[in-house]
Amino acid sequence: MALLEVKDLHARVEEKEILRGLDLKVNAGEVHAIMGPNGSGKSTLSYVLAGKDDYEVTGGSATLDGEDLLVLEPDERAAKGLFLAFQYPIEIPGVASMTFLRTAVNSVRKKRGEEELSTPDFLRLVRERAKELNIKDDMLKRPVNVGFSGGEKKRNEILQMALLEPKMCVLDETDSGLDIDALKIVADGVNRLRAKNRGFLVITHYQRLLDHIVPDVVHVMARGKIVRTGGPELAHELEAKGYAGYENAA
Amino acid sequence: MPAVQETVERVKSIDVDQYKYGFETKIEVEKAPKGLDESTVRFISAKKNEPEWMLEWRLEAFRRWKTMQEPEWARVHYQKIDYQDLYYYAAPKKQAGPKSLDELDPEILETYKKLGIPLQEQEILAGVAEENRVYSKVAVDAVFDSVSVVTTFKEELKKAGVLFMSISEAIREHPDLVKKYLGSVVPVTDNFFATLNSAVFSDGSFVYVPKGVRCPMELSTYFRINEKQTGQFERTLIIADEGAYVSYLEGCTAPSRDENQLHAAVVELVALDNAEIKYSTVQNWYPGDSEGKGGVYNFVTKRGDCRGNGSKISWTQVETGSAITWKYPSCILRGDNSQGEFYSIAISNGHQQVDSGTKMIHLGKNTSSRIISKGIAAGISQNTYRGQVSAHRKASNARNFTNCDSLLIGDKCGAHTTPYIEAKNSSAVFEHEATTSKISDDMLFYCRQRGLSAEEAVALVVNGFVKDVLQHLPMEFAVEAQKLIAISLEGSVG
Numbered sequence: 001m002a003l004l005e006v007k008d009l010h011a012r013v014e015e016k017e018i019l020r021g022l023d024l025k026v027n028a029g030e031v032h033a034i035m036g037p038n039g040s041g042k043s044t045l046s047y048v049l050a051g052k053d054d055y056e057v058t059g060g061s062a063t064l065d066g067e068d069l070l071v072l073e074p075d076e077r078a079a080k081g082l083f084l085a086f087q088y089p090i091e092i093p094g095v096a097s098m099t100f101l102r103t104a105v106n107s108v109r110k111k112r113g114e115e116e117l118s119t120p121d122f123l124r125l126v127r128e129r130a131k132e133l134n135i136k137d138d139m140l141k142r143p144v145n146v147g148f149s150g151g152e153k154k155r156n157e158i159l160q161m162a163l164l165e166p167k168m169c170v171l172d173e174t175d176s177g178l179d180i181d182a183l184k185i186v187a188d189g190v191n192r193l194r195a196k197n198r199g200f201l202v203i204t205h206y207q208r209l210l211d212h213i214v215p216d217v218v219h220v221m222a223r224g225k226i227v228r229t230g231g232p233e234l235a236h237e238l239e240a241k242g243y244a245g246y247e248n249a250a
Numbered sequence: 251m252p253a254v255q256e257t258v259e260r261v262k263s264i265d266v267d268q269y270k271y272g273f274e275t276k277i278e279v280e281k282a283p284k285g286l287d288e289s290t291v292r293f294i295s296a297k298k299n300e301p302e303w304m305l306e307w308r309l310e311a312f313r314r315w316k317t318m319q320e321p322e323w324a325r326v327h328y329q330k331i332d333y334q335d336l337y338y339y340a341a342p343k344k345q346a347g348p349k350s351l352d353e354l355d356p357e358i359l360e361t362y363k364k365l366g367i368p369l370q371e372q373e374i375l376a377g378v379a380e381e382n383r384v385y386s387k388v389a390v391d392a393v394f395d396s397v398s399v400v401t402t403f404k405e406e407l408k409k410a411g412v413l414f415m416s417i418s419e420a421i422r423e424h425p426d427l428v429k430k431y432l433g434s435v436v437p438v439t440d441n442f443f444a445t446l447n448s449a450v451f452s453d454g455s456f457v458y459v460p461k462g463v464r465c466p467m468e469l470s471t472y473f474r475i476n477e478k479q480t481g482q483f484e485r486t487l488i489i490a491d492e493g494a495y496v497s498y499l500e501g502c503t504a505p506s507r508d509e510n511q512l513h514a515a516v517v518e519l520v521a522l523d524n525a526e527i528k529y530s531t532v533q534n535w536y537p538g539d540s541e542g543k544g545g546v547y548n549f550v551t552k553r554g555d556c557r558g559n560g561s562k563i564s565w566t567q568v569e570t571g572s573a574i575t576w577k578y579p580s581c582i583l584r585g586d587n588s589q590g591e592f593y594s595i596a597i598s599n600g601h602q603q604v605d606s607g608t609k610m611i612h613l614g615k616n617t618s619s620r621i622i623s624k625g626i627a628a629g630i631s632q633n634t635y636r637g638q639v640s641a642h643r644k645a646s647n648a649r650n651f652t653n654c655d656s657l658l659i660g661d662k663c664g665a666h667t668t669p670y671i672e673a674k675n676s677s678a679v680f681e682h683e684a685t686t687s688k689i690s691d692d693m694l695f696y697c698r699q700r701g702l703s704a705e706e707a708v709a710l711v712v713n714g715f716v717k718d719v720l721q722h723l724p725m726e727f728a729v730e731a732q733k734l735i736a737i738s739l740e741g742s743v744g
Contacts, residue, residue, distance in 0.1 A: 052695050074698035083699075090696035093687075094714025100700075103710055108701035143714065160700060 001066050003028040003199040004049075004168050009060035011048045018044040020224035021060070024201075026168070031200040033210055035235060036221035037243040042203045043087060045221075046172040050084040051077050064168055079111035081167030085157040085174050092144040097156065100144045101126060105163050129162045133189050151182030158189040169193070170201045175209040187212030207239035222246040282339035288312060291449050294339050298418045298452075301425060311438045311448035318442045324605040325634045325666060326574045328547065331512060336481045338450045389414055391455045391471040393484055401455075403467065410466050412496075413458040417485050420456035427458055431489055435518035435555040435582070443514040443576075444551040447483045451516065454484035459494035459525075468724055470499040473515075481512040488518070490525035492558065497528040499727055510573060511536075515550045523558030523585065528566070530723055531579075532731055535571035542601030545573025552579035553609075556588035556617075564591040565608065566722045568731045570738040573602060578636065580609035583617035583645075590619040593719045595731075597738045598631030598663070607637035607668075612648035612678070621652040624716045627663035628739055638670040641678035648678040656686040657715050659708065659739065709736040 004026040011019040018041045026032050036042050048055045049062060051074040062069045064080055072080065092100065106116040117125065130140060133155045145153050154174055161169055171190070175183055190213050194200070202213055210218070210232065218234040219226045220243075227246060228234070282293045291312050295305040320331075389403035391414065407414050413424065421428050438448045455471040473484060490496050513535065519527050529552075538545025548571075554563035565579040581590025592608035610619035619639065627633035633656065641648040656665035667684050689711050697707035712735055713720070720728050 050695075050699050053691055073703075074695060075701050075703050078699055078701040086696065086699075090690075090693050092693060092697075092711060092714055094717045095710055100697075100710070103702060103706065104697075104700035107703070107706060111701065164701065 002026060003030075004062070004064055004201070005066075006049075006062045007060050009045075009048070009062060010058045011044060012056050012058055013044065013054060017058070018224055019048065022221075022225045024219070024226060026199040026201060028167070028199055029194075029196045030217065031194065031202060031213065031215045032217045032219060033202045033204060033213075033215040033235060034219045034221050034226075035204060035207075035238055037246060038205070040221045040246075041224040042205075042221055043172055044224075046084055046170045046201075046203060049077075049170060050074055050082060075107065076111070078164070078166075079108050081165075083161050083164055083166035083169045085154075085161060085169065085171040087173040087176055089145045089148075089153040089157055091146045091148075093146055095144050096141055097144050098126065098140045101140075101160065101163055104160065108164055126159075126163065129159055132192065133159050133162075134185055135159055150177035151179065151185070154178060154182065154186050155189070158186055158193075162189065162193060167197065168199045168201070170203070172203050173205065174202070175204055175206060183209065184212060207235045210235045220246055280341050281337050284337055285334040286336070286338055286450065290338050294450055294452055297339065297341070298421070300418075300421055303425075303429065304421050307433070307438070308449050311445050312450075314439055315442070315445040315449055318445055320442050324576050324636070325632060325668075326576060326603040326605050328510070328574055328603075331510075331547070333446075336512060338481055338483070339452055341452075389467055389469050391416060391469075393453050393455075393471060393473045393482075407466070407469075411460045411463050412465050413456065414469055415456055417451070417454045417456045417487060420487075424456075424458070427489065428456070428487070431518070431520055432485075432487055433518075435520060435553050436516050436551050441551060443549040444516050447485060447514050447516045447551070450481075451483045451485035454486040454515070455488075456486070457488040457496060457498065459490045459496045461491045462493040463491075464494070465496040468497050468499060470501065472501045481514065483513075484515045486515070486517040487520075488527055488529070489520045490522065490527050490561075492523045492525060494522075494525045496526075497530070497724060499530040499532070499724060501532045501534070510538075510544060511546045513546050513548050513550070513572075515552075517550070517552040517579075519554035519563055521554065521556050521558060521561035521563050521585075521588075524560040525558060526562040526564075527554060528564045529554070529579070530727060531565075531567040531569070532723075532727060532734065533567065533569045533571055533575070534734060536573075537571050537600060537602050538573040540600055542573070545602075546571065548572035548575045548577060550575075550577040552577065553582065554580065554590070555582045556585050556590060556614075557582075558588070559585040559614070560587045561585050562589040562591075564593070564722070566591075566593040566719065567595070567606075568719075568723070568734065569594070569596040569604065569606060570734050572604075575602075575604040575606050577606045578608055580611065580638075581619060582611045582613065583619060583648075584613045585617075586614040587616045588614055589617070591722075592619075592621045592623070593722045594623045595626070595716045595719045595735070596623070596633060596635075597626045597628075597735060598633045599628040599738055600631060601629070602631040604632070605634040605636055607635045609638040610640070610650055612639075612641040612645040612650070614645060616647045617645060618649040619651075621650070621654070622718055623652075623654045624719055625654075625656040625665055626659065626712060626715065626739070627656065627665045628659035630662045632664045632666070634666040634668060636668045636670075638672070639680055639682075640670075640672040641675045641680075643674045645675050646677045648673070648675060648680075650678075650680045652680070652682045652684075653718075654682070654684040655715070656684075657712070658686065658688040705736070705740060708739055712736075712739060 002025040006024040009019050009022040034042055057070055135155055218230055220228040282290055291308050391401040401415055436444050459465050521527050535546035556563050563581050569575055583590050590610050596604045596606050598604045623635050625633040625635055635654050639650045654667055665686055671680050694707045
């Protein structure tokens with residue numbers, strides 16, 4: 001059984017149909033990349049999987065570990081192990097990052113039937129993970145994403161991913177707004193989390209992220225569905241030739 | 251998406267009026283005849299065994315009130331109040347005045363217990379604590395409808411020289427102090443509701459902290475309106491003599507009723523040279539139901555006079571209840587180098603209407619004031635901040651900093667900011683900052699993607715928003731206030 005299985009998924013935003021029969025299978029331990037031109041529906045796919053309001057599923061199915069994702073609340077999906085690293089992480093004024101992380105970790109643990117972490121255990125865990133991502137204590141005291149640089153925001157996303165221990169990670173254009181050094185830190189963070197029991201879906205417009213997070217499978221998405229699937233070499237081909245051939249493929 | 255629809259339905263079914271203090275205490279009461287005329291005023295005064303001068307004071311206020319018009323400038327709308335259709339006095343029958351705890355009607359004791367108000371001195375002394383909740387010593391004056399039913403820790407306070415009692419008792423036992431200060435901050439003629447209060451006030455708290463004394467514990471008054479169609483008109487007077495310090499907290503609740511209840515209080519604070527008064531309010535009157543029926547009309551005049559040089563008065567309020575709030579705790583900065591502070595969290599949900607803020611009147615030299623106001627509007631409520639900062643001709647080097655933030659939840663509520671700034675002295679420096687923001691769907695979705703439920707997400711965001719103010723509340727009340735904020739906003743998303 002695939003970890004994430006999406007079948008003939010149709011979804012629309014307001015009256016506009018964006019996903020038009022998307023099929024996708026990600027097994028545990030695999031990293032899949034989805035590439036495609038702007039407007040092909042890549043971000044919509046990530047929002048639909050995570051359960052954002054205003055994204056209406058009109059047909060098809062999506063399961064995580066065989067369980068229907070689409071009937072669950074966003075927070076229930078998170079508890080089941082779905083994590084979305086946002087392209088534009090949201091600022092929450094007045095709420096210290098540490099408080100936010102703690103609330104999130106304990107909410108998820110509670111929903112998974114696990115004990116809440118004690119304060120010392122939690123702090124130890126956060127410091128350890130933060131260090132790997134070059135995140136300083138000072139940043140954890142600041143309000144969530146407020147005044148963070150692009151790189152800090154993305155590192156913060158990966159920190160949350162590491163702490164919430166998801167099964168299926170969806171990274172939406174994580175490379176956007178990153179310089180090469182930040183990109184490396186983020187990619188290293190992701191690579192450290194690669195595991196046999198975990199799947200990744202890396203959504204990106206450019207091939208450069210995939211030099212650092214090497215995928216097992218590359219999909220090309222256009223007009224709301226997967227139009228081609230191949231190995232890592234497909235990303236290089238796209239880099240060389242562009243998406244010109246795919247704009248009208250569907 | 252069916253899942254989302256389901257949430258919306260579920261959240262909708264959580265009423266905004268999950269008001270857990272809505273119960274009523276069955277108890278025999280003695281009331282004044284319905285309506286208001288001179289005989290009502292005489293009745294109340296007689297019930298309290300008041301001296302002649304107090305009756306005269308009341309009657310003068312009543313005569314004045316008859317010539318006054320109800321103010322209409324606030325951004326609140328309500329049906330005209332029929333002042334003849336109210337009871338102005340209701341007291342538990344067995345209770346003539348404040349007595350010792352042993353003599354207190356068990357029903358009343360039970361009421362306060364249900365409200366979570368510690369009236370049992372013994373328990374607190376022994377350090378008996380509920381789960382996650384440690385009481386430090388707090389002296390409580392409990393006002394039930396029109397009378398103070400009990401005041402705790404009186405003896406211990408007396409040893410420190412602090413007078414803490416019901417105002418009725420103070421009128422009888424300390425007439426000189428009452429005569430000297432009552433009405434000296436909020437004059438009898440001040441405004442429609444204050445004048446009404448002056449005529450018919452029934453009880454409230456009196457505090458006097460003598461020279462150089464730091465009050466050894468938090469003082470607190472807990473107001474409860476129980477009777478139907480009964481107005482509560484409490485009067486609080488706090489005097490901090492030279493170099494004294496006192497921290498005081500008031501809390502309020504009322505049963506859920508279909509009709510509107512009137513609460514018109516007056517609070518006067520006097521700080522003499524180098525004295526400091528910290529006054530905190532957690533106001534949780536019944537806000538009305540989800541249809542906007544019932545709820546308390548909270549028309550309150552609160553004012554502090556920094557009469558002495560170097561004195562300081564600080565107001566902190568968490569306003570979550572009442573159908574209508576009309577309230578502007580203010581500071582008159584009369585003494586040189588005096589300071590005024592106003593920290594406010596005002597939350598409106600459902601049909602609530604809030605028009606609240608402060609006045610900082612700079613009269614002395616080198617006076618400074620600080621205003622931090624956080625308004626949160628949800629449901630179809632309206633939330634207005636109204637503030638006045640003024641510097642008198644002689645108030646050289648007056649300083650004010652105002653920060654006024656509004657947060658909107660949903661798209662059917664309103665937040666309004668109406669600052670009045672007036673500087674008659676060219677050396678005054680007044681700063682005003684204001685922001686309005688909205689809890690966006692994106693913010694909620696982000697939190698929920700990290701595992702927080704919708705309610706947890708709102709509570710987290712709101713607590714971040716009000717953090718600057720919460721930290722000014724006494725510790726044990728800050729925790730309560732935080733919970734109260736979460737409860738007040740239940741059902742606000744969806």
